[in-house]
Amino acid sequence: MKALLLIDIQNDFIPGGTLAVPGGDAIVPLVNALQSRFELVVATQDWHPAGHGSFASSHPGQQPFQQIDLHGLPQTLWPDHCVQATPGAEFHPALDQHRIEAIFRKGTDPTIDSYSGFFDNGHRKATGLTEYLRGRGVTDVYLAGLAADYCVYFSAKDALEQGFQVFFIEDATRAIAAEGYAQAREELLAHGAQFVQAADVR
Numbered sequence: 017m018k019a020l021l022l023i024d025i026q027n028d029f030i031p032g033g034t035l036a037v038p039g040g041d042a043i044v045p046l047v048n049a050l051q052s053r054f055e056l057v058v059a060t061q062d063w064h065p066a067g068h069g070s071f072a073s074s075h076p077g078q079q080p081f082q083q084i085d086l087h088g089l090p091q092t093l094w095p096d097h098c099v100q101a102t103p104g105a106e107f108h109p110a111l112d113q114h115r116i117e118a119i120f121r122k123g124t125d126p127t128i129d130s131y132s133g134f135f136d137n138g139h140r141k142a143t144g145l146t147e148y149l150r151g152r153g154v155t156d157v158y159l160a161g162l163a164a165d166y167c168v169y170f171s172a173k174d175a176l177e178q179g180f181q182v183f184f185i186e187d188a189t190r191a192i193a194a195e196g197y198a199q200a201r202e203e204l205l206a207h208g209a210q211f212v213q214a215a216d217v218r
């Protein structure tokens with residue numbers, strides 16, 4: 017049984033948003049077409065409280081994209097993004113939501129970031145996504161969404177670790193930075209992930 021996991025297709029990650037992923041809007045038609053090929057579609061939503069510890073604005077003197085230590089974990093600082101209940105946190109208006117059966121929100125703890133849909137960055141707390149998918153009999157997880165080098169990558173990595181077969185739908189993702197994505201791709205391949213194109217998903 018396969019499931020489609022839609023990662024963070026939210027306004028702030030789309031051109032015009034505060035943490036725009038180049039070409040992020042181009043994936044939406046592909047993602048919409050993909051949904052009918054799956055019995056189960058699940059989404060994640062980056063959902064930060066205002067003043068989240070991953071925001072550069074929470075650290076006087078620091079700038080977005082600098083690296084800091086956040087309570088013992090390395091942290092890239094980001095522009096404020098996906099603040100709970102703001103328009104930037106909403107799914108892209110063109111994203112077809114009617115087949116999304118569950119939404120897993122992450123990044124709600126102000127003290128720790130959460131790129132993966134499965135765990136926070138310290139692997140301290142689970143979101144419940146693993147049990148949800150297992151409970152539905154899912155064996156194969158197909159990933160699409162934003163950003164390829166952050167939340168899609170970390171979700172894919174955790175999905176592999178949790179024992180799922182992982183299919184990364186490459187043309188239904190976009191990266192923040194090409195170098196980071198190239199490295200992430202190599203690592204996922206080495207751990208058994210498969211990279212596929214949307215047209216090849218049946």
Ligand code: VGL
Binds near residue numbers: 094162163165
């Ligand atoms: C993401 C950076 C910060 C993502 C979320 O969805 O890839 N990236 N928060």
Ligand code: ZN
Binds near residue numbers: 064070097098123
């Ligand atoms: Zn975030």
